[in-house]
Structures are given as C-alpha cells and as structure tokens.
Amino acid sequence: MLVLGIESSCDETGVAMVQAEEQALPTLLAHALYSQIEMHQAFGGVVPELASRDHIRRVLPLTQEVLDASGKSLADVDVVAYTRGPGLAGALLVGAGVACALGAALGKPVLGVHHLEGHLLSPFLSADPPEFPFVALLVSGGHTQLMRVEGVGRYELLGESIDDAAGEAFDKSAKLMGLGYPGGPALSRLAEQGRADAYKLPRPLLNSGNLDFSFAGLKTAVLVQSQRMVAAQATDGALGLFESLPLQQRADLAASTQAAIVEVLLKKSMNALKQTGLQRLVVAGGVGANRELRAQLNAACAKRNVRVHYPELHLCTDNGAMIAMAGAMRLQNGLQQASTTYAFDVKPRLAVGQLVAR
Numbered sequence: 001m002l003v004l005g006i007e008s009s010c011d012e013t014g015v016a017m018v019q020a021e022e023q024a025l026p027t028l029l030a031h032a033l034y035s036q037i038e039m040h041q042a043f044g045g046v047v048p049e050l051a052s053r054d055h056i057r058r059v060l061p062l063t064q065e066v067l068d069a070s071g072k073s074l075a076d077v078d079v080v081a082y083t084r085g086p087g088l089a090g091a092l093l094v095g096a097g098v099a100c101a102l103g104a105a106l107g108k109p110v111l112g113v114h115h116l117e118g119h120l121l122s123p124f125l126s127a128d129p130p131e132f133p134f135v136a137l138l139v140s141g142g143h144t145q146l147m148r149v150e151g152v153g154r155y156e157l158l159g160e161s162i163d164d165a166a167g168e169a170f171d172k173s174a175k176l177m178g179l180g181y182p183g184g185p186a187l188s189r190l191a192e193q194g195r196a197d198a199y200k201l202p203r204p205l206l207n208s209g210n211l212d213f214s215f216a217g218l219k220t221a222v223l224v225q226s227q228r229m230v231a232a233q234a235t236d237g238a239l240g241l242f243e244s245l246p247l248q249q250r251a252d253l254a255a256s257t258q259a260a261i262v263e264v265l266l267k268k269s270m271n272a273l274k275q276t277g278l279q280r281l282v283v284a285g286g287v288g289a290n291r292e293l294r295a296q297l298n299a300a301c302a303k304r305n306v307r308v309h310y311p312e313l314h315l316c317t318d319n320g321a322m323i324a325m326a327g328a329m330r331l332q333n334g335l336q337q338a339s340t341t342y343a344f345d346v347k348p349r350l351a352v353g354q355l356v357a358r
C-alpha cells in the first residue's frame with residue numbers, strides 16, 4: 001500500500017510517500033518540504049492568507065518531486081492522506097482540496113489525519129523507532145502534552161498545558177527579545193552564549209503534584225525582567241530597546257528562559273515515567289528539536305535506564321512524512337477507513353480530545 005501524505009496546516013508545505021506492507025512498520029520512500037518562514041519573517045509572524053496562497057503554489061510541484069524521488073507515478077498511489085486539523089483554516093483547505101481532487105481524479109480514497117497524531121508517530125520514521133508502550137512528550141507550537149501511548153490510536157492524556165504551550169513560551173519570549181519569528185530556534189541559538197542561572201525565572205506548576213503545565217506566567221516574568229534590564233541601561237530618561245543591550249545580557253536572559261522551560265518539561269516527563277512505570281519516552285513536535293532539552297532528557301533518561309526516542313531533527317517540525325506515516329499506521333490498524341466521498345471537512349480547532357481518552 002502506497003500512501004501519499006500532504007501537510008499544509010501552517011507555514012510549511014510538506015508532501016511524502018510511504019509504503020506499508022501488512023503489519024510491518026511503514027517506510028518512507030521520499031518526502032519534500034517547502035518552508036514559508038522567509039516569506040512570513042517580514043511580518044514577524046505567520047500571515048494566514050499568504051500561507052494559504054503559498055501552499056497552493058507549492059503543493060503540486062512538491063508532489064511531483066516526491067513522485068520522481070520515489071520512482072512512483074500517481075497511478076501507483078493507493079490512498080491520499082492529508083492534515084485535517086488543527087491548523088489555519090485556509091491553509092488546511094489547500095491540502096484537503098488537493099488531496100480530494102487527486103483522489104477523485106485517480107479514483108482512490110482519501111484520509112484526513114490529526115496533525116498531532118502525525119507529530120506523535122513521527123519518531124517511527126527514525127532509524128531507531130520506539131516500541132509500544134511509551135510515555136510521549138508532545139511539544140509543538142500550540143500544544144504541550146504528556147500521554148501514555150499503548151499503541152496506534154490508544155492514547156491516554158496524562159497532563160497538558162492549562163494555558164500557553166512550551167512552544168508559545170519560546171516564541172513569545174523570543175518576540176519580547178526582538179528575535180523575530182520563528183522564535184524557538186532563534187532563542188535557543190542566542191541561549192548558547194548565555195548563562196542559564198543568570199536570572200531567576202519562575203518554573204510554573206513544577207511541584208504541582210500533577211502532570212499539567214502552565215507557561216503563561218513565564219512569558220510575563222521574561223517581559224518584566226527585560227523591562228528592568230532596559231530601564232537600568234536607560235540614559236537621559238530615554239528608554240532604549242532590548243535589542244540594544246549588550247549581547248551577554250541578552251544571551252543570559254535567553255539562556256535563563258530556556259532553562260526554565262526545559263526544567264519543567266524534564267521534571268514532568270520524569271514524573272510521568274514514574275507514575276506510569278514505563279521505561280520508554282518519546283519526544284515529538286517542534287520544541288523536540290531543542291538541543292538543551294534533548295541533552296537534559298538524554299542525561300536524565302540514561303540515569304534511570306529509560307530509552308528515549310526523538311524524530312529525526314528535520315522531522316521534528318511540520319512535514320508531510322509524519323502525515324503519510326500516521327495515515328498508513330491508522331489504516332494498518334483498522335482504525336479508520338479511507339473514503340471516496342471526497343466531501344472534505346477541515347477542522348481548524350480539532351481538539352486533542354478527539355485523539356485521546358483521559
């Protein structure tokens with residue numbers, strides 16, 4: 001079975017082909033990605049209308065690229081999977097529309113995939129795929145969750161953020177520091193030159209006794225700290241900009257911010273392992289690309305004899321491979337039927353609750 005996957009939920013157009021034989025783990029034949037980051041950078045964030053238009057421009061050339069690279073033709077495709085949600089409505093419509101049009105033209109069924117399940121299953125695309133069961137730390141731009149994963153489609157929510165996601169904490173703090181978009185990678189690059197203990201920032205809900213997170217207060221603390229630093233630097237009563245502070249000070253605040261986020265993610269992940277008694281941790285989503293988070297999780301897991309798995313670095317953020325993979329794994333497990341009605345419905349606010357039991 002060949003599954004073509006299309007991802008277009010936000011600012012990355014991704015297309016991929018996976019091959020699934022019986023119950024064996026599906027394999028990635030080819031994938032292609034176009035990131036719109038450069039286009040949105042001029043605006044300091046994602047402009048939804050521009051995102052949709054750019055997905056339209058990219059999706060068919062990327063599909064051709066994937067067909068060429070995999071040595072397959074459209075006629076070989078058995079199922080077209082696409083991201084159904086959550087995401088930007090117009091952006092999702094492009095992927096869904098193209099998937100349904102391809103399906104209708106080829107007489108092949110289509111399958112809507114939950115974007116977060118794509119992230120969750122993306123570590124199965126790596127050279128060292130996990131085995132069930134495991135604890136999953138899902139850290140994307142809009143979601144922070146800990147789950148107990150028994151198998152494909154068998155997810156139990158252990159805890160989640162009650163306000164901002166860890167990715168938002170990175171992005172919003174980066175914005176305050178004038179680092180632009182996307183903030184996470186820029187903040188972590190700056191943090192490499194800073195001291196993680198330079199500023200005392202809160203670790204929200206660190207000792208709450210449950211597995212929930214809260215990151216909104218951290219962003220406020222970063223704002224207050226940055227205003228203090230700017231005021232201390234002010235001359236003649238004129239307030240300067242955070243960007244004009246000495247590099248060391250800016251890097252120190254970036255490193256302190258990253259340390260606060262990483263410490264909370266680390267401690268809650270270890271608590272989730274203890275609570276479930278599981279010995280395997282899977283990290284997925286864009287923030288899973290963070291080097292400091294990986295280093296600290298690796299060290300803590302090594303100490304506890306816990307195996308930890310990540311997606312390949314380039315498959316941490318949005319991509320088509322994870323959508324094709326999740327689609328193929330759902331089909332293999334009989335969890336969902338691909339459909340030939342082509343009445344695509346995208347769900348911009350598709351909830352995690354659609355995916356998990358609590």
Ligand code: KG4
Nearest residue numbers: 140141142167184185286287289290317318
């Ligand atoms: O999973 P993703 O690509 O998109 C969503 O589904 O939301 O995650 C994007 C998030 C953004 O918040 C981005 O700043 C963050 O992942 N991110 C990082 C890093 N790379 C991406 N955060 C910290 N360090 C990184 N290296």
Ligand code: ZN
Nearest residue numbers: 119140317318
């Ligand atoms: Zn994503």
